[in-house]
Structure formats: structure tokens, C-alpha cells
Amino acid sequence: MQNKVQVHTTINGEEVDFLCEPRQSLLECLRDNLNQTGTKEGCNDGNCGACTVNLDGRIVTSCLVLGVEAEGRQITTIEGIAKGNQLHPLQRAFLEEAALQCGICTPGFIVAAKALLDHEPNPSEDRIRWWLANNLCRCTGYDKIIRAVQKAAAVLQEAKA
Amino acid sequence: MSTQYNVLGTRPIRHDGADKVTGRAIYGADFHLAGMLHGFVLRSPHAHARIKRIDTSKAAQYPGVKAIVTADDFPQTPDRIVDLGEGPTPLSYARGNVLAKGKVLYQGHAVAGIAAINAHVAEEAAKLIEVEYEPLPCVLTAPDAMKDGAPILHEDLKTTELGEKTxxxxxxxxxxxHVLGNSDERFAKGDLRVFEGEFDTATVHQGYIEPHAATVLWNNDGRVLVWCSTQGAFVVRDVTAVLLDVPVQQVRVTPTEIGGGFGGKIPVYLEPVAALLSKKTGRPVKLLMSRRDVFEGSGPTPGSHIKVKIGVTPEGRIEAAQASLAYEAGAYPGAMVGPGTMCIFAAYDIPNVTIDGYDVVVNKPSTAAYRAPGATNAAFAAETIVDEIAETLGLDPIELRLKNASKEGTRRADGPKFRRIGCIEVLEAMKASAHYNAPLAGPNRGRGIAIGFWFNAGLPSSVNISVTNDGSVNLVEGSTDIGGTRTSIAMQAAEVLGIPVERVNPTVVDTDSVGFTHVTGGSRTTFATGYAAYEAAQDVMRQMKERAAKLMETDAASVTADKGVFTANGKSLTFAEIAAKLDATGGPITGRGAVNPKSAGGSFSGAIADVEVDPETGRTQILRFTSIQDAGKAIHPSYVEGQMQGGSVQGIGWALNEEYYMSDQGRMMNSSLLDYRMPTALDLPMIETIIVEVANPLHPFGVRGVGEANIVPPPAAVANAIYHAKGVRMRRLPMKPSAVMEAIGM
Structure with missing residues (x-):
């Protein structure tokens, strides 16, 4: 048995302590140690984007981050995107635009797209495609995902105006 | 004139939507039980080898390991032929693919399963399992495997030649x-222009983002409880029962949410292994595939070698056609060559046709269905030749196709006569499209088109609907929902019931809780399970009319219903008003629907592709792409478009990038999502869609399944576009940059 390390971190605005083995990825810690299974595993080597989370304001594939690296950091996962019962405009747009089919890639796309819209409120189609190029979707052909992000951007802009 | 509907054709939010955008939906790997063990499957490093010895004793001693199983842990029942939903197969083959016995037949072939306190411990312990292999020569393509003297995979596999066992x-x-007319005789007349070619397509994977996942508890009462990500819970139940030699009743399968399948989550891989491990430990066992396992151990779709010969009159009438299709089944028989032969010339009314199909085993993973399985390979070959004909005869490629298009009454070479189909309507829609009529200028650019067919499946489905006293209904179904089918099925019930779709609560349930329902595959779910929902809703309406009659003191026959309002003798009651009085009028109402359509009507799809080929690198960029498909009736147009867009992009990936890149020793060299290059958002334009609606006479609302036909034409359309861009005919998939560079002589 490997010795476990205590990690103190903040997940979706709440301070959390957990124990993990040094070899465990942040993805594994979220899913197995903390039972936050909204973050998905598609490849475990950084190539599909399904496990995308926001770490101190940057998106990362959580399979390539160790759990112990979460110490003292701020993490936002898909579970932290909605405000209580209120879906985020991105989540609503994904539903209205039918931007998901099976839905396994959706958490990663929403976390990644939110990071884009947080910094660039009005991205072009090309910019959205570039930003989301690390997130694989096999169902939609991306068309409706791009449209959903565009729609959410417009909704967020309108809310600000 | 189209019928006016209240619910069909609208775009409601899916019932499972909130769970899927908040991370709450439980997929295969998200399932958890108290006391659960985690497993690992040890896989073969060799493409072909005899297993001389497996020694698990050291691994069993490793701290944290709870159990190890090999093929010897299956019940030692004598071999027999079993039908597990995809045709008869020897039980030994079905078990052999789950855990290898005697020989390993591909790199990635499962050899042993381990259960331990966590997955890391299980993986470490697997390294201590000693497997002594005697490596054997391997064979990797259909043409090589068909040669005399090729390494033989199965010493007991005897060729069935034209229906005769040899x-x-x-x-x-x-x-x-398949034979229609006499193609040899027709070619021999010598008056036809003859066009021919040989084509190869690489093995490709369905590429669903969720790896396979299964948790099994062999319970103390003897029941085998399964939670897994599958396209068909009932198929998992039946296969697991057969492989474990337990009664079907003993197995219960609860389907979790499923993260894509495309045909690849029909076969059973992990469930029997987890069951054996659970039986040994008395604890639930979860098994997950890694991405590498998915590539190397689950079914890709066949690589193929196809010859096509088409004879045409100078005016462009196709008079004779021949094809030979050799598909790689992978390690066990069952390549999707049958469907390939049925689809290859299905778009055309040709009087003289001969089609030969060869199902060939090779040392690659046992293949599985992939979206219109077999048809895409075939269309790549046939539609390239048809494009050559159009170009040579100076005909517009759509006009040539229209001149020869299949229609109601056309007989396919494999036997069936088409009922009402939309081949001509799809071609007409392509011809009229903004895309086809837009100019395409610039160097290295070209436009290509192609058309494809998929016959779709019928098969059994069951739905139960119960009425709630607030006027809503609960709908229970057995079809796992991969792309919004809870909603497309609920919409069909809502249409019949005259209530909003938001008043229908659809639930996908376990195999104990609803009648047999076949896989979510074959484009059948909205068609067949939707049909069952229609029947169940009709059953509810019959009973609701009886209750309305009671309340209005008349007879049921005089009650009419429209948009949820029941009327008789000038009085009327709403669906909700009647539902509120169920107790007083006779008790609960439950409607049932069970269907087994023998055929599904089929769907045609066309593709228009504009490409630009980079002459420096050979890279092909898709500039514009339009998918056209006959949906019969589009229940939820957004989901129809989504199927068309998704299928198109998988077809583009198949055309341009995707392949199993194999070493001579049969090792897959690119088993990661970095090196197995699926299209990203950055590789693509928006995918335009044109939905054609030619009502399907085999469905009450005219539905045709739309899941599959859309993947069939893209590789051919892209190949034809590359030709019109650079003047080279591509004969091999994928048309990757190096292949295009070679073709254009750089």
C-alpha cells in the first residue's frame, strides 16, 4: 500500500481536504476519492479533453495533473458551473442548440468554453474552434457546439448590457 | 400534403438534458457500489501466439489482489452454436474473444482478469502473471489472409462456399x-463502356469518447447484477447468461448512460470477466477499459479490399455491374461484408449484377458494427467509379445518378424490392442545394459528391406507459439513449396522447422492468421503439376514451379526442381531468406497446464536399460540406441534423486521417487519441444539412432511422473532390497527406 498524502484545496468554492496516493491524478482524485464524477475520463493521456477542469483560472486536462498538485489551488469542475438551480447560459445554450448527443464530452466542453468566454466575451467562430480543438466530440461534428458557444456569448453580452 | 402535428417536428429540450450539462448523469465508469473491487484485464502483446502456460500464483500473492480469472474459469460446457443477436456463432468463439483460450489472435486479446482493492494494484499485479507464449506468424489483411499458405487463425474454421459447408x-x-440478371453475358456483348477499379480501406475505430465500463455483482441469491455502458442491455443479459451458462432470468442488466457507441458498444467484453471475478470474491467488481484497450481490445470496423466493375451505355445508363468485397472480420468470423454487398449498388437500378462477398479472419481485434457497417467501404469504391463515369461521359454527376436511381419497385441484387424510398428526392435536393449551385473557384480546389444507402433495422422493442393522476404520463423503455432518443420516443407518445412532450417522463430501465428491446443500433430506436411508444400511447388512448365515456355517460365509440381534449355529446374533458378521476372510473391506466418490425424501409443520404489540397503537404482541407438525408419524418429536427453532422464528420475522419497503423508483427502503432487522428473542431467547417422527408410506409408517422446512412457517402465525396482538385483518383483510405502527395507525384 502506498502512503497517502493529505491535500488541502478549493473545489467549486469550497475548501476540501482529501487523502490521495502521490501517483493519483487529479482526475482520479476528483472521481474516485471525492466522488465528483462529472469530470470524465476519455483517454487518460491528455488528448480528448473530457477531463478538462479550471485550475487557478487556466484550463487543464486533469488526467495530466497530479492530485497532490491541487494543494492550495482553486479548482472549478463541471459541478461548479451552475449557480444552485440556475443553469449557466452555456449549459442552457448546449441544451437549446442540441449541442450534445451522448453527453460524455459535454462537461469538458462547457468548462473549456466558459474559460474562453470569461476572458473573451465575443470570440469569432475560428477562435472558438481553436480554443476547443483539444476537446474531442465524436457525436456532433462540432457544428452545434460552436453555435451553442456563440449563443451563450450573445446571451452573456446581453445580460451585461 | 404533410400531416399537421403538434409535437413532431418541434425541438424540445431533452428530458435528460440538465443531468448531462451539470455532470450529474451517471455513465458506466461513474457507477459505484459499497465494497466494490477494481479490476484490470491482462492483454496479449502478440498478434498471434499459442498460450503454452499461464501461471497466476505470484500475482495472486500480491498484496491487495482478491481474485484472478482466465478462460479456464468459464464453465467447461461443450461447444455449441449460439445466436447472440448477430447471427449464429460457436460458443467457443464468443467466450474466446472475452478471454483467450489456447491461442491469442490479436495484440490486445484479453488473457486474464484481476480484481484488487484498486485499479493500480490490479495493474501492478498483472505484471506478475506469467504467460508463456509461442509466437506464430500473423496475417493482417484480407488479401494476404486469403492466400494459400497464409497463417491459419482457426484450425476448425472451414469455408462456407456459396452456401455449402466445405x-x-x-x-x-x-x-x-448475390446475382441479378446476368452480368457476365451483358459485359460480353461488348457495347458497354467499362469502368473498373480496386480499392482498399484501412481498419478504423468508432472512436466513442467513453471507454467501455462494467460493474458486476454476483449476488448471494445467485443473481448476476450488471451495470454497464451498452447499446443493448438485453443483448448483454443474453450473452452474459450464455457465456456464464446461467439461466437468463438470473442476469439483470441495468444500462447506465452511454458515452457513444456507433455500433462498438454492442459486443460484450468486460461483463463476463467482471462476473467471474465477482463470483470468486463475493464482491462487486468494476472493470474499465483504457483508451489503449479500446483501440486494441474492442471491435473496430473492418478494413477491406474491394473490386468494382461497371458497364454503362454511351448515354449513361448503367447496364451491368460486378463487385467483389473482401472484409477483414478480425479474429473471429463476422465482418460486416453482408451489409456491404447489400448496399454497394443499392442506389442504382441495374438489371445485371453480380456481387461476391468474402468474410476473412485476420490477426486484428474482432470487428464490430460501425454506423452503417460495411456500407461506407463499399460506397467509397462504387461511388468513385460512378464519378469517373460521369466525368468520362461528360455528364453532371447528379444527373448520371438520377438517370440510374433506385425507386419503388427496384430490385436489389440481394433480393428485396424497394418500397417507397427517397433516393431520387435526395438527389434532387442535392441538385437544388445552395451548396451545389455555388461557384467554387481557386487553385487546388475541387467539389465531389456521392450518395449512399443503409437499410436500417426493425427488430423488437417494448414500451409501457402509465397515466399519472396529474395528467402526465410515465414512459418506460428499454432502448439506451445515446443521442436524445428518450425525447424522440416521448414525442411520438405525446403526439398520440395530445399532451405536451414535457408531460411525458421517459425512463430507460433495466432488463427486469420492460419487455425485450433490441440494441440502440441499426438506426432503429426512434423508428422501432418510437413505434412501440405509438402503440402504447394508442392503448392508453383507448382506455382514456372508455373513462371519458363513463364520465360523460356515453359509449366509448362516440368519444373523439383532439389535442388532449375528449369530446362526446357536446361535452368535453381534458386529458388531465380524466386522469384526475382514474380511481373513480376503474383504477390505473397502463398502456403497452410491443413491436417487431421485420424491415425498416431504409434511408438514402448524399454528401457534397468542397476541398482544397495543399500541394506542398498533401493535406486536404474541407472548405464546405453538406449532408442530405431522407428522414421519412424528422421527429426532432435538431437531433436529425445532429446525426447527419456527426455521421458526416466521422466519414470525413475515415476519409482523411483515421486508420489502424499496424507493424508487420501486428502491433497497433497509434493506439492513442494523439496518433489515431479523429477530426477536431479546428479541422472542420460548419456542416450544412438538408432534411428530405419521404414518408416511410412501414411506420405510423413515416419515420426512417437517420443514425447511419449519413456516414456512407462522405469518403467517396471527399475522394471525388480531391480528384476534381488535383486530377488524381484515390484508391485507398485514408487519403492522408502522404498518400495524396504520392498520388500527385510529389
């Missing part, structure tokens, strides 16, 4: 032939 041991499981 004594010939070979890698050709089956050679069959």
Missing part, C-alpha cells in the same frame, strides 16, 4: 454471392 480449412469463413 472441408477447406482457411481464413475465409464465408464466400457468398
Amino acid at each position: 472441408d477447406r480449412v482457411s481464413n475465409v469463413s464465408t464466400h457468398f454471392r
